[in-house]
Amino acid sequence: MDTVAEFRALLGVDVIDSASTAPHLLPQVPTVLQTLLGAGMDVVGISRDDAVDTQYTGDGWLYAFPTALLGRVVDLGHALDAIVAExxxxxKLELRLRLAVEVGPLPDGPGFHPSNITRARLLEAPAFKVLARRCIAARPDGSMSTAMIVSDAVYQPVFRSDYTKVARRTDYAALTVTNKEFAAQAWVAVPGFDARTLATMIAEDQAPSPAPAKKKDKPARSGDTVKTVVNGTVKNSIVAGIIKGNVTTNEGGA
Structure with missing residues (x-):
């Protein structure tokens, strides 16, 4: 029987809409992003040597830290906002970031580890991407810089005690995440937007589309042809229009 692997604080960072970056600026992205992340780590008290695993993804970074630093990792997303904005x-190269934080066991060596998969599902969740883009659109001056999503497994212990200096429980709004086979309760924060505003955006994005209105029959207008189909005998009646079937009129009564 295998022993449980060490739990790690897992951070994922992704550049929003990196594909829209001008081609001549793309080579700068890795260096600039690493510099910004390093500056954020300095602010919250994380050393680059604290990372037990680091991977560059092409348009972002994945980190694993000791769980003792979980509160600081959550703080990092908030501290980065001012750094990226500056x-x-x-x-000319402007970056906006999505960040995701998960906590869970992470075995040594390569492999498909559930904690890594959860971090990826959170970071790439369609609902999270939509929310980040809405916040960017709401700030045409470009002041929106970072958006943060954390799992419930991170949110509950971090905010149950005094483990953060920058991030606050009241910064976060609940977001139900569905991404491929993954579905879970998560929490999101976007510096510059209060939780109530985020909750309103989320509710609007997740509201079901209204059903199309049923086509109503148009009332007959003067001059329209009315077709009446009669099968059987008509007595003492006046029928206008086209009559089909066996019709007998009896004006003399029964």
Missing amino acids: HNKWN
């Missing part, structure tokens, strides 16, 4: 103010 960079965007002075540089």
Whole structure:
């Protein structure tokens, strides 16, 4: 029987809409992103040597840290917001980031580890992407810089005690995440947007589309032809229009 692997604080960082970056600026993305992340880690007290696993994904980074640093990892997403905004103010290469945090066992070595998969599902969740884009659109001045999603397994212990210095429980709104086979309760925060505003956006995005209105029959207008189909005997009646069938009129009564 295998022993349970060490639990890790898992951070995923992704550049929003990286494909829309101008081709001549793309080579700068890895270096700039790493510099911004390093500056954020310095602010929250995380050393680059603290990472027990680091992977570059092509348009983002994946990190694993000791769980003792979980609160600081959550803080990182919030501390990065001002750092990224300042960079965007002075540089042609503008970056906006999505971040996801999960906690769980992470065995040594390569493999399909459930905790890594959950982090990926959170980071790439369609509902999270839609929310991030809505927040970008709501700030045409470009001041939206980062969006953060954490699993319930992160949210509950981190905010049950005093483990963060920057992030607050009241920053987060609940988001039901569905991504491929994955479905779970998560929590999202976007610096500059309060939880109530985020909750309203989420409710609007997840509201079912209204059913199409049924086509109503148009009332007959003067001059329209009315077709009446009669099968049987008509007595003492006046029928206008086209009559089909066996019809007998009896004006003399029964």
